[in-house]
Amino acid sequence: MKELSLDKTSNSAATITRDVPCPFCGILCDDLVIQNQGETLKILENGCPKAISAFETKLVATSPKINGTTASLDDAISAMSDILKNSRTPLISGLGTDAGGMRQVMHLADKTGGIVDHMHGDALTRNSLVLQDLGWITTSMTEIRNRADLIIFAGTDATKYPRFFERTIWNKKSMFKLKNEERQIVYIGNKLETKSGINPNGKRPSVLSCKTEQIGEVISSLHALVTGATLDVSKVAGIETKTLQSLADKMKAAKYGVIVWSPSELDFPHAELTIQNFCEIVKYLTRFTRFAGFSLSGNDGSTTANNVCAWQSGYPLRVNFNKGYPDYDAQRYSTRNALKNKEVDSLLWISSFSSNVNPPRASIPTIVLAKPDTKLNFKPDVFIPVSTPGVEHTGQLFRTDSVVSLPLKKLRESSCASVHSVLKQLIERI
Numbered sequence: 001m002k003e004l005s006l007d008k009t010s011n012s013a014a015t016i017t018r019d020v021p022c023p024f025c026g027i028l029c030d031d032l033v034i035q036n037q038g039e040t041l042k043i044l045e046n047g048c049p050k051a052i053s054a055f056e057t058k059l060v061a062t063s064p065k066i067n068g069t070t071a072s073l074d075d076a077i078s079a080m081s082d083i084l085k086n087s088r089t090p091l092i093s094g095l096g097t098d099a100g101g102m103r104q105v106m107h108l109a110d111k112t113g114g115i116v117d118h119m120h121g122d123a124l125t126r127n128s129l130v131l132q133d134l135g136w137i138t139t140s141m142t143e144i145r146n147r148a149d150l151i152i153f154a155g156t157d158a159t160k161y162p163r164f165f166e167r168t169i170w171n172k173k174s175m176f177k178l179k180n181e182e183r184q185i186v187y188i189g190n191k192l193e194t195k196s197g198i199n200p201n202g203k204r205p206s207v208l209s210c211k212t213e214q215i216g217e218v219i220s221s222l223h224a225l226v227t228g229a230t231l232d233v234s235k236v237a238g239i240e241t242k243t244l245q246s247l248a249d250k251m252k253a254a255k256y257g258v259i260v261w262s263p264s265e266l267d268f269p270h271a272e273l274t275i276q277n278f279c280e281i282v283k284y285l286t287r288f289t290r291f292a293g294f295s296l297s298g299n300d301g302s303t304t305a306n307n308v309c310a311w312q313s314g315y316p317l318r319v320n321f322n323k324g325y326p327d328y329d330a331q332r333y334s335t336r337n338a339l340k341n342k343e344v345d346s347l348l349w350i351s352s353f354s355s356n357v358n359p360p361r362a363s364i365p366t367i368v369l370a371k372p373d374t375k376l377n378f379k380p381d382v383f384i385p386v387s388t389p390g391v392e393h394t395g396q397l398f399r400t401d402s403v404v405s406l407p408l409k410k411l412r413e414s415s416c417a418s419v420h421s422v423l424k425q426l427i428e429r430i
């Protein structure tokens with residue numbers, strides 16, 4: 001970490017930190033240059049609008065609250081402890097935290113007999129079901145950067161990951177001399193922003209337009225075509241069969257093909273079957289060439305939360321510890337179903353990356369650990385403002401491809417405690 005310079009235009013010293021990992025979406029860009037002057041942060045290099053808005057938000061002075069009344073941190077933790085001690089099955093959800101915070105969540109769930117789920121649990125589950133059922137072959141951002149000559153975006157345009165194209169697709173350098181003009185970009189889906197897919201020399205991407213819910217059908221048809229079968233129809237989901245045949249031929253001819261999806265954007269019933277279609281055509285294509293899948297996800301620490309849950313309990317998220325051992329059920333223990341079916345009698349919600357998400361409104365005692373600038377649309381029983389990993393304390397997060405976990409830096413001081421620290425103190429009192 002190279003740092004420290006002086007901003008001569010101001011009386012106070014400005015600290016500049018380089019190679020800063022950004023925790024605000026799942027691709028964890030690690031090249032930001034950020035200035036701290038008087039605890040106000042400014043991105044000097046490599047920020048995207050999402051990162052600028054998140055890092056440059058001014059610190060807000062907020063105190064813990066019990067039933068809306070200002071309280072000390074100590075009293076707020078005692079109030080949390082009272083709620084959880086009187087709870088038969090707490091729901092610990094949101095889970096927007098880093099690996100250290102998530103370890104404490106798992107410890108707390110084990111100790112209180114709670115259920116754990118993430119705010120992006122539906123998206124995580126779509127992937128987990130496929131991995132559990134038939135397995136998959138996936139790749140990393142580095143492999144895409146250095147090898148992929150055909151990249152198919154299925155139902156996503158990657159706009160929720162603003163620097164994905166810059167960091168992964170349109171590279172200045174590639175380890176194996178793969179040139180940008182050799183990359184083919186294809187989009188399949190509806191209302192996708194395809195401008196990012198235009199290569200630096202102006203070559204436009206191919207776009208196969210269909211409803212998001214029909215992408216599975218399109219991929220199944222492509223699967224049939226790559227096996228050598230013929231289709232007895234002229235169109236599938238509005239796409240000409242000859243267009244599909246041409247893409248099937250490109251897929252077989254690619255040296256390294258990738259299908260990219262974002263599970264949160266495949267938001268329709270049984271979307272896991274569509275993801276399964278992606279993974280099955282990938283497996284078939286590896287008979288001829290190299291092909292892999294890639295899931296764009298991991299926002300709000302979701303990849304990290306899922307990984308910590310898996311290595312500590314043996315299952316992905318949506319685990320209930322109430323029976324004294326981890327009981328996994330991807331549907332029953334979703335936040336929505338656990339609340340709807342009254343499986344839980346208290347809620348602890350955690351969100352330390354995004355201030356614009358609200359916990360579900362439930363008629364059970366509710367504790368919120370969230371960023372100080374969060375505008376809650378109701379008064380929880382206990383509110384504790386928490387610091388953000390990678391901004392106000394160090395930490396560790398997994399990137400969307402799970403192959404890399406990045407150490408996060410502390411850039412400024414905050415009066416708020418970390419999720420890890422609050423939960424550690426809480427666990428000691430239960």
Ligand code: SF4
Binds near residue numbers: 023046161
């Ligand atoms: S693309 Fe994502 S990780 Fe990269 S700077 Fe933007 S918000 Fe941060």
